[in-house]
Amino acid sequence: MMAARVLAILTASLILAILVFGDRDIPPDVLEERYANEASRFVELADGTRAHIRDQGIRDGEVLVLVHGSNASLHTWEPWVALLGDSFRLITLDLPGHGLTGRTPGDDYSADSMAGFVDEVTRKLGAARFHLAGNSMGGRVAWRYALDHPERLDKLILIDASGFPAPPGFEESLGFRLAVTPGVQQLMLFITPRPIFAASLRDAFSDPAFVTDEMVTRYHELQLREGSRKASLVRYQLPPDDPRIGEIAGIRAPTLVLWGENDRLIPVADAQRFESAIPDCRVRIYPGVGHVPMQEAAAASAADVAAFLRGEPWGRPQS
Numbered sequence: 096m097m098a099a100r101v102l103a104i105l106t107a108s109l110i111l112a113i114l115v116f117g118d119r120d121i122p123p124d125v126l127e128e129r130y131a132n133e134a135s136r137f138v139e140l141a142d143g144t145r146a147h148i149r150d151q152g153i154r155d156g157e158v159l160v161l162v163h164g165s166n167a168s169l170h171t172w173e174p175w176v177a178l179l180g181d182s183f184r185l186i187t188l189d190l191p192g193h194g195l196t197g198r199t200p201g202d203d204y205s206a207d208s209m210a211g212f213v214d215e216v217t218r219k220l221g222a223a224r225f226h227l228a229g230n231s232m233g234g235r236v237a238w239r240y241a242l243d244h245p246e247r248l249d250k251l252i253l254i255d256a257s258g259f260p261a262p263p264g265f266e267e268s269l270g271f272r273l274a275v276t277p278g279v280q281q282l283m284l285f286i287t288p289r290p291i292f293a294a295s296l297r298d299a300f301s302d303p304a305f306v307t308d309e310m311v312t313r314y315h316e317l318q319l320r321e322g323s324r325k326a327s328l329v330r331y332q333l334p335p336d337d338p339r340i341g342e343i344a345g346i347r348a349p350t351l352v353l354w355g356e357n358d359r360l361i362p363v364a365d366a367q368r369f370e371s372a373i374p375d376c377r378v379r380i381y382p383g384v385g386h387v388p389m390q391e392a393a394a395a396s397a398a399d400v401a402a403f404l405r406g407e408p409w410g411r412p413q414s
Contacts, residue, residue: 118286118287118288118319119319120319120320120321120322120324121316121319121320121321122321123195123197123320123321126195126316126317126320127195129316130168130170130194130195130313130316130317131147131195132149134149134150134151135147135148135149135195136148136149136150137195138216138219138220140212140215140216140219141215142199142200142201143199143200144191144196144199144200144212145196146188146189146196146212146216147169147188147189147194147195147196148169148186148187148188148189148216148220149169149176149185149186149187149188150184150185150186150220151176151180151184151185151186151187152176152179152180152181152182152183152184152185153180153181153182153183153184154184155184156182156183156184157183157184157225157226157249157404158183158184158185158186158217158222158224158225158226159179159183159184159185159186159225159226159227159228159400159404160186160187160188160213160217160222160225160226160227160228161175161185161186161187161188161228161229161233162188162190162209162213162227162228162229162230162233162234162236162237163187163189163190163193163194163229163230163231163233164229164230164231164232164233164234164255164257164386164387165231165232165330166193166295166314166318166327167193167194167230167231167233167314168189168193168194168195168313168314168317169187169188169189169194170194170313171230171387171389171390172185172187172389174389174390174393174397175389175393175396175397175400178393178394178397178398179397179400179401182401183226183401183404184222186216186217186220186222186225188212188213188216190209190212190233190236191203191204191208191209191212191326192204192323192326192327192329192330193317193323193326194317195317195320197320197321197322197323197326198320198321198322198323198325198326199326202325202326202329204326204329204330204333205333206235206236206239206337207239209236210236210239210240210243210244213227213236213240214240214244214247217247223247224247224248224249225247225248225249226248226249226250226251226252226404227240227241227248227250227251227252228251228252228253228254228400229252229253229254229256230254230255230256230386230387230389231254231255231256231257231360231361231386231387232257233256234253234254234255234256234257234258235256235257235258235337237251237252237253237256238251238253238256238258238343238346239337239339241346241347241348241350242339242342242343242345242346245346245347245348248348249348250348250349250350250351250403250404251346251348251349251350251351252350252351252352252353252400252403253350253351253352253353253369254352254353254354254387254388254389254396255353255354255355255358255360255361255386255387255388256352256361256365256369257337257361258337258340258343258365259340259365259368260335260336260340261335261361261362262362262364287315287318287319287324289311289312289315292311292314292315292318293306293311295314296310296311296314298359298360298385298386299359299360299385299386299387300385300386300387300390300391301355301357301383301384301385301391302383302385302391305390305391343369343372343373344372344373344374346373346374347374347375348375349375349376349403350369350373350375350376350377351376351377351378351379351399351400351403352366352369352370352376352377352378352379353378353379353381353388353389353396353399353400354366354378354379354380354381354388355380355381355384355385355386355387355388355391355392356380356381356382356383356384357382357383357384357385358384358385358386359385359386360385360386361386363380366378366380377403377409379396379399381395381396
């Protein structure tokens with residue numbers, strides 16, 4: 096009897112907490128009004144996924160496909176689009192479970208599925224061959240794609256890319272720790288506090304001045320898209336280690352690895368691990384920069400990418 100009362104009290108308290116502190120889903124059309132722009136397109140895929148993409152820059156230029164990281168969106172590439180759009184055709188996309196693409200019919204958010212998503216989208220857009228860049232989780236998707244589709248890839252760019260097991264003692268971000276905590280996971284389907292996004296973004300940048308209210312609001316609201324919290328929960332339950340990391344010596348595409356020296360999410364030592372494993376690989380480390388160099392060191396990283404893609408001699412960074 097006492098146990099039943101305690102359970103009833105706890106259940107009522109949880110329901111009250113959800114009613115008081117809970118975050119309601121935001122309909123897709125509301126978010127599209129806020130975060131799509133004149134360059135946005137929605138591409139229908141074979142499984143019914145409505146993929147949000149932007150196809151910008153020089154129409155007949157070399158194609159550079161840009162793949163964002165976990166819980167981010169194609170907006171993370173806007174600095175590069177502005178800096179490289181006069182020289183390349185730039186395709187950015189919201190991965191399954193992210194941004195304005197949102198939850199997909201099959202609820203498959205594995206690296207294999209996301210690489211398949213990149214393959215289908217680029218074929219739909221008529222990009223027969225292209226360069227591919229990915230940040231963080233998107234970097235993992237990119238090197239997976241390089242392994243599986245070498246015939247379509249010219250050059251590969253990995254930016255603070257995931258894939259190697261985290262070293263002992265390396266502490267993950269607050270948001271990720273909460274997302275993989277049993278019980279808390281389910282609660283985050285209903286209660287998704289904005290301050291968690293602010294804290295996670297501050298972990299991603301070395302300079303907190305880059306974390307604006309507008310950025311925090313965008314990350315938070317896109318996560319509240321109908322179905323996206325469920326998609327994130329499914330994704331966070333996938334095994335964290337990638338069993339194919341030992342295959343990267345088979346990557347044939349010339350590869351550029353970019354890394355922020357102050358990355359608190361994936362250790363900078365992983366840059367050298369990629370360099371040691373991939374046969375044709377060069378590395379650039381940015382001092383005073385965190386997990387997203389394409390934003391925090393936009394001009395320097397875009398210049399390095401342009402030089403790499405044009406095949407210019409690779410030396411020390413210019414001062």
